[in-house]
Amino acid sequence: MDHIVYLDYAATTPVDERVLDAMMPFLRERYGNANSLYALGRDAYKAMEDARERVAASIGASHPGEVIFTSGGTESDNTALIGLATGGGRSSGHVIVSAFEHHAVLEPAEWLSKHGFDVTELGPRPDGLIHAEDLKAAMREDTVLVSVMHGNNEIGTIQPIRELADVAHAGGALFHTDAAQTLGKVDFDVDELGVDAASFSSHKIYGPKGFGALYLRKGTRMAPYMMGGGQESRRRSGTQNTAGAAGFAKALEIMDAERAAETPRLTALRDRLVEGVLGRLELTSLNAAETDTRLPHIANFIIKGVEGEAMLLHLDAKGIAISTGSACSSGSLKPSHVLLAIGCPQEFAHGSLRVSLGRYTTEEDIDFFVESLVPVVERLRSMSPLYAKIKAAHEAG
Amino acid sequence: MDHIVYLDYAATTPVDERVLDAMMPFLRERYGNANSLYALGRDAYKAMEDARERVAASIGASHPGEVIFTSGGTESDNTALIGLATGGGRSSGHVIVSAFEHHAVLEPAEWLSKHGFDVTELGPRPDGLIHAEDLKAAMREDTVLVSVMHGNNEIGTIQPIRELADVAHAGGALFHTDAAQTLGKVDFDVDELGVDAASFSSHKIYGPKGFGALYLRKGTRMAPYMMGGGQESRRRSGTQNTAGAAGFAKALEIMDAERAAETPRLTALRDRLVEGVLGRLELTSLNAAETDTRLPHIANFIIKGVEGEAMLLHLDAKGIAISTGSACSSGSLKPSHVLLAIGCPQEFAHGSLRVSLGRYTTEEDIDFFVESLVPVVERLRSMSPLYAKIKAAHEAG
Amino acid sequence: MQLYSDKVMDHFSNPRNVGVIEDADGTGEVGNPICGDVMKITIKVDDDKIDDIMFQTLGCGAAIATSSIVTEMARGMSLGDAVSITKKQVAEELGGLPPAKMHCSVLATDGLKAAVDDYLVKRGREPIAGPILSSDPNFDPHEDEESESEACDL
């Protein structure tokens, strides 16, 4: 591939060269096990604690010990859901998760529902938001945990976490948020948000894959999920990944340092993208368009009368890397649970595209994407047995 | 530290430069998400499958799909223990683990014992081995899973896995082995060993930390432990760590290619070490010395009348990196569960040292270690209130 | 992600026989927009052989490729042979399909069957194709797939 226009930063990001530089010593000479007592081990221990302090400072944690390093967003979510629900030996109770969570939250929630817990999936409204009053109505006497993601990975809407956490706390429940898509991209402060736990993933912020963290407020009871040697102060066992921790901390620092300039840049690119796509294609819309609280780098379109994967493959042939909104690549039967949750009709949900921008996206990339998308859509619509009908129905009102 | 004599290869290893070279493309330009459909994603997918095939070939797996990549030995162990015991929705039954397993096996076993399962901890004999007849005696009608480690990480004895697996299978149970310490170091073939599942860790074989794998024989029912997007054919969720997989596969290939030359080299170094230590220090012994089936790179000593950490710190001051046999660094109250399991008296178990050799260990390192150890032990014995008594008791017979 | 074969990609990128035969002898329309796949096949029949065949498909890469190849396979075939094409043959002709996409070849064979039966029924003859699974709302095209489907949520 000569020139790749990468527009799938919400799926994963390249490792920033500055992050790689921060990792290299731990892939070379600083190879100690952070739990060994000798100099090389103490050096690794200090590196872990240094990374922990920097992450803690970035997210406004009061104690570095509130940051637990994990193998990624998925592990952080599994640990939070199951660990918080079963913390202190609890084996029943009511758990609320939003219906458009990532599967890394939904699946542990389902596990809980099969192991003694009652689970409610709380739907977002068509604006792509979980509303505090809806959460209030879903709360029960025995609600022990509420988990609502911070920024949605498909449609980019940012949830009113502070309000939701207040509702959960008023009802005596813990509050967890999956912040895999928001960390580093918007201001993130655990005290301002009022959360008890939050999940992060390194490879979404130009850090290495296979690394992440879980914020856990001091004093919060949590059963460890990964059990063994008792690393991470007994809350996450397994030999610590020093290169991962150094890379993740550095990645977060760069996000923080560059955010003030990067956010308006990305927002302008995204607006150019949305204008371009909606201006050039008929029967096309932006999901949850009416909502202002959104991530600067994600735009999710419904393009009626085409199927997402087919668009994706044609764009790929032009060197454009993009994702269908459809979360499951397992076949076209199951469209995105996120789009269905916000009320998108099933037949159109198959025609979604998620475009996500990042550090290396340029105006030229956006323009090239729009120029490439138009003929792809036209071609696919021209071979669709339904498009003429859809258009006629639309024109009839 | 000018010159470090690293003798703790069983705790962790440096990343081999050839392994790092294999990882670098995935930390740079080949950054795609292995589940994305476009070229960059397909490239990552191919890299994962390529790594999977190479690992499968090395361990004699019939299908690459029998290799599941994880975040490390700990995750592999947690997944095997809990996933196999609860596979197919099972919620009770009898599980046998050996008493000198790594905590990454013992702790999930304890979790099972609190969640509906009966768990038996089967003791090794003083020779450091789990005997097939002892396992036979421990088997019950309802035994569903037996887990016995391949090579012990503290004393280096290699268990008769084939015989043990046969006993388990004859009783209708699945058999898992933790091979974190043996993979690459001795011949390892899943069919010859007859195991249903096996755990591996990358950072023990000059691969990166935070990566590992689980072998799972085709057709074996296992509940996934990490739940979410359904990666690794739905058996281990979380965005795949391509750099980790490429590094681990390369690390294993190097181990395989060099083993024929490396094993005798390490064995000779270890014999020199054992001779040196036992020859120069009185009231000192090698644990499980009578057993021939052992890892070439681990030697575990009991040095009477001294405490392990004190030795370790003095050796550290001379630039030697070594581990106490004592598994828990959390204080001296709890000596190594491995040494206690093989019948080492508690008062001497505190005085153990585990020396583990590896790719970069030289004869000079061994000699320097022995020369350094002798005065350290003499000094500590001279300030011990007990040593004179121990010696007198010994001389009295 | 699991890969499409080169032949699938070729048929997806350059689908053969796209379009609608204006004065078709038989028309089959199968699938369901709810499921994301809809296919329409039109045929011209001469002496109980498929003389011309065109398709339109809304669907994923595999849906388009299987539609394309089935038109190539069926062209010139007797009606009886055409309705006997199995989903397995379609997949094989394409050099294989990822397990999660096997259901797409059902769509292609069903579309062809529907067009043939439409031709026969219009002429007062007996339909020969048997039940057309993919138009049954209770049909689960995934039921005979390997369970190892691919990942969600990136």
Place this chain on the structure above:
Amino acid sequence: MQLYSDKVMDHFSNPRNVGVIEDADGTGEVGNPICGDVMKITIKVDDDKIDDIMFQTLGCGAAIATSSIVTEMARGMSLGDAVSITKKQVAEELGGLPPAKMHCSVLATDGLKAAVDDYLVKRGREPIAGPILSSDPNFDPHEDEESESEACDL
């Protein structure tokens, strides 16, 4: 791993007052080889003040360092002051101890108490030190520690 302070490392590497006073006025031996820590303190007393003090310790880095510092702290003290030294004072004097090692400072203060009481009892006087915890087989020195202990099994 959690680190020892520089001062702990100094007292571990260069322990002060190591040895046994041959004609000691009081001897305290505390701890238990089963637990891995044994300490012996011998003192010379003059005018109810500690005139000389030496120790022997079998134990970890913290056990040796706390033994060493407690001999420095106690030298010249009245017997009453010496038995009042708390484990917290010992830890503070060393610039802190990792939570998992706090119990070692109990050993040091207990050794001193035992030596003082031995002196007093030998002279027919009343012991003043109170119960000596670390020689009680039921004593769990970890019970008042923070729960965040360190990792096992490398």
